[in-house]
Amino acid sequence: MYSHVLVPVSFDVERDSAGAFAVARLLADDNGHISLLHVIEQVPGYAAAYLPAGYQSEARKTIEARLAELAADLPNASTHVIEGHSGRTILDWAESHKPDCIVIASHRPGMQDLLLGSTAAKVVRHAACAVHVIR
Template sequence: MYKNILVPISFDEDRDAAGAIDVARTLAGKDGKIKLIHVIEDIPGYAITYVPNTYLVESRQAIEGELAEMAAELENGAFEVISGHSGRTIVDYADKDGADCIVIASHRPGMSNLILGSTATQVVRHANCAVHVIR
């Protein structure tokens, strides 16, 4: 069993957060800690002027509320909202937090993922711990 599992949560429709959390719960057993994280992507400088001032604060509060509810259902659950590029930030956070496993949901890859790469692919390639990808 793993002791410190990180579960990145994306609120995109094609991601299965519930499936990833169920797998993490199984892998953690009774004593393992599960931390849910969400990465808020940085808004490019050219676009930030078009975003209402309250948008970032309200978005962050809504995401924190959702994650808090999800984490409350876990035995040893916690959550955090962080900012940055999703793939790199997840890997860096896992290293900093001492995660021994990442459980990440992925969607079915399309042509754009073959060209650009996906968050799950970047995490699998660069993580220094076990990674379980849920489809």
């Protein structure tokens, strides 16, 4: 169906990641590529001063290793870890890498979210390609 499927991975909704991976696997062509993307949010300067030395680089290594584990179960998958604001950065990455479809998990909503989490909502509203939301 799709030659390139993007799956943004947020470890706070990891329980839904398995569903996103299953959907991505179904939506990707036989030779389709699946990109797993994790966005590391910037730590504000005032908070970074309280983190132990090397915390951010160690956290990045841990995230990269976890993504590699997840990608091992997906055919023709690659992993990408970038920094930025999650919603905007996912859209920017998608604009430059041109996936055919984005499969994104949305956390269970609270009153402030109503229907979709803020990241998923932003991606749905502004993506230039198809978006499949997993609940």
